[in-house]
Amino acid sequence: MRRGPSLVRTRRAGAVPALVLAFCVLAGTSKIATREPVAPVAQPPPAPTTPAPTPRPTPTVDRILPAAAAPDDLPVISYLHVPRGFPADPDQASEAHLPEGLHPAHQLAVYDAPGGRPRAFLAPTIRGVTVIVPIVAKRPGWSAVLLPSVNRRIGWLPDGGWHAKTLRDHLIVRRGDRTLTWLRDGVRQKTWTVAIGADRTPTPLGRTFVLGRTGTHGSVYAGLDALVLGAVPDDRDAVAPGLRGAHTGIHAWYRSSVFGRNVSNGCVRMPRDAQRTLLAQLDPGTPITVRD
Incomplete structure (x- = not known):
């Protein structure tokens, strides 16, 4: 992991052919001992045949919705600012493993829905830090990602113009237990007891990710770098003035x-040894779920 100036990155089913079933009635003959005429045996009416189903048009969900052209003056997502209009993360408390992230190869427009309105550009770096964002959902031709510098919001990017990145790790912070659990490929590796935000400045709930890492100053941080997260304080005015432009993080x-x-x-x-472990093991883009 690199270090930046202030932080380091972040069948359709085929139609089933109808089977037309036919059956034959085999009529036999019987010898009758009497000379009386024998009434003919009534035959059942022929079984109705089922017509083949009429092919239906492809559902709209299977179509790849086109991406509208983005204006050149669209704002760029920055360390401090994300424009309004992005939808809420519908699964913000999910602990499901997110196995894939993406890195923009160049500045890409981010939309509020597949085929929706472009709201902002996502750049390959923020403050010199490589941006890797976890993919949380997919639709034909589109991927939804967690956004940096905003809490519990997602944006949609059309396919193309980005590189896929494998994400093996996941962190789960439980505020009620005050624990942090590290999982790799969905398997628990370690759980530590940690300190979290005070009542007035709580650790933000929801899914976020490791944006990068940054150096720290002062012995209180045990001489170790901090992991900077994509999340920001829910109430910037509640934190100390010097931290109002900062993101939340994980540090010793x-x-x-x-x-x-x-x-x-x-x-x-975190305890000092726990922070050393995370710094050695986690890559930018690692998803984090904070829940009660």
């Missing part, structure tokens, strides 16, 4: 007495 803490408590400005504080 020098005092073990804080673990298991709600004491931070929204960041997750």
Whole structure:
């Protein structure tokens, strides 16, 4: 993982042919001992035949909706700002493994829906940090991703112009238990007791991701880098003035007495050895789910 100036990255089923069933009635003859005439045996009416189903048009959901041209003056998602109009993440509490992310090869327009309105550009880097965003849903010709610098919002990108990235890891923060669990390929690796945001500055709920890493200053961080997340404080005015332009993060803490408590400005504080493990193992784009 690289280090930036202030942080480091982030059949359709075929128609089933109708089977026309036919059956034959085999009429036999019987010898009758009497000379009386024998009434003919009534034959059942022929079974009705079922007409073959009429082919139906392809449902709209199977169509690839075209992407409208994006205006050149569309705003660019930055470290501090994401334009309005993006939809909420419909599965923001999901703990499902997200196995794939994407990295824009160049500046790409992000839409509010497949075939919808372009709202902003997503650049390949933010403040020099490589951007990798987790893919949370797919539609024909489109992929939905978690957005950086905003909480619990997704955007849609048409296929093309980006590179797929494999994501093996996932972090789950449980605010009620004050724990952080690291999973790889859906299998739990470690669980640690951590410190989370105070009541006035809670760790934001929902899905986000590792945007990158940044250096820290002061012995309180145990001399280790911090992981910067895509999430931001839900209430910027509630945090200290010097942190209002910052993202939430995961970092080490020098005092073990804080673990298991709600004491931070929204960041997750980890034991020193736990932070070393995450820094060594996690790649940019790693998804994180924060839930109660």
